[in-house]
Amino acid sequence: MSGMQLLELNDVRVFNLTAGKALPSWLSEKKRRQLLKRDVDLQRRIELIQDFEMPTAADCIRVSPDGEYIMAAGTYKPRIRCYDLDQMSLKFERHLNCEVVDMAYLSDNYSKQVFLMADRYVEVHASYGYHHRTRTPKNGRSIAYNHETCDLYVGATGPEIYRINLEQGRFLKSWTTQAPAVNKVLINDYYGMLAAGTTLGMVECFDPRARERIGVLDVTRGLSARAQRQLKGQIPAISTMTFMQDNLTLGVGTTGGQVLLYDIRAAEPVLTKDHSYGLPIKRIVHHAASDSVLAADQKVIKIWKRESGEAITAIEADADINDMDMYPDSGMFFVGGEQSKMMIYFVPSLGPAPKWCHYLDSITEELDDGAQPAVYDDYKFVTREELDALGLSSLVGTALLKAHMHGYFIDVRLYNEAKDASNPFAYEEYRQRLIRKKLEEGTESRLQLAKYRKELPKINRALAKRLVEFNENQGQESSGWSHRLYSPHSHCIVSGAKPHVALNLLFSSVGHSRKHCSSCR
Structure with missing residues (x-):
């Protein structure tokens, strides 16, 4: 089925229920029916909740306390959408004046809600729509x-x-x-x-x-x-x-x-x-049935056991994550991100499917194809050279190292401890180098200005400075002009010094008529 993607990570099956194609929202009903007849992938897609999307992105997503509704806020234009899970469809949609920063339920269902807006307003909504708004002295978070x-x-x-x-x-x-x-x-x-x-x-x-x-x-x-x-x-x-x-x-x-x-x-x-x-x-959710914790940042959702911290699995979303919420007493959770689709994931090992979509349990048991290879969460890949540098070569052949391609997988905690033990003063040395570099940069700029202020000409000063630095690096200290380029007479090269070709180009590039004194002739 193209509408359900199976990911098997660390022997944990994760189903992405929004991986299939979606019909464009701008199509008319007639063109939608025609497209459904032609496209096989669209015919086989699973649309668990109808129109479960936002025009651009979803900022907040919350499941009601009674578990019968989902409220989501997104852009663009700013709006909120309420979904009835018993009907698995959109119940209503309201447009707002500004983006929603945070939201909360005042009742067990959708009838009373409060929204924190980005323009310092707090809006209270009822079942019939907007009820009241008040403004806070500062922007709410x-x-x-x-x-x-x-x-x-x-x-x-x-x-x-x-x-x-x-x-x-x-x-x-x-x-x-x-x-x-x-x-x-x-x-x-x-x-x-x-x-x-x-x-x-x-x-x-x-x-x-x-x-x-x-x-x-x-x-x-x-x-x-x-x-x-x-x-x-x-x-x-x-x-x-x-x-x-x-x-x-x-x-x-x-x-x-x-x-x-x-x-x-x-x-x-x-x-x-x-x-x-x-x-x-972004969000931390406790799954009480399995006593596990779901923690989401912008890129990944990590699931681990609350007591031991042992990793269960990690899910990389299709887009940047803005918010996440778990359906109570089930293995399903909803993710809002920087894409029009709001993502739905189902993990059977955490819990069963919700009662309003109980058929998912039988469907997911039949889907065992297309699983991705297992990954090692909380492990780091290192080469043999890195093992030698860390002093862990003696662990080769033990259960602490898992051979893979041209290196090994090692527990990230052991890797961090070994790295800290090999060089415990690495951070302090980095800090001292950074401070020294900042001080040298400031000192060097002041010294260079003092060094070249009297020696460089007013015309093409940058080019003359580069020539001096080049000759100093080459060790050409025998030439008289490397120590004193110009005489007090700006039109005359220092007496006794053979003119350099580059200096001739320097004067000719600015249209100077170069004149020599008696000693230069």
């Missing part, structure tokens, strides 16, 4: 809704967390963080606690029943030494967060591509994973 107190929290480009009480219809006193901006706000529905991820790599926690901050978590302390060296002194900001099913585990994603799991009762991370791409983490 993330929103979270507390169902217990009816408070809407807005993290923005400033240190404040704005609180809007939707029951009273007014702003409450804002909470203030220690950072210049707040990237992510997240509410723990069980404890009523708000976690705010800031640009300083801190997670600050607030309780609506308390007036002050109740706790601060420094994420930069939990990064490995190698990750801190790769950041080169920069502080990684918090890009996304999520609370796991037990409500005690907090997943934190950074702009440097690291995912850290914390027990909210401890300051040190329980587990740390690195995507190794250096790209910000």
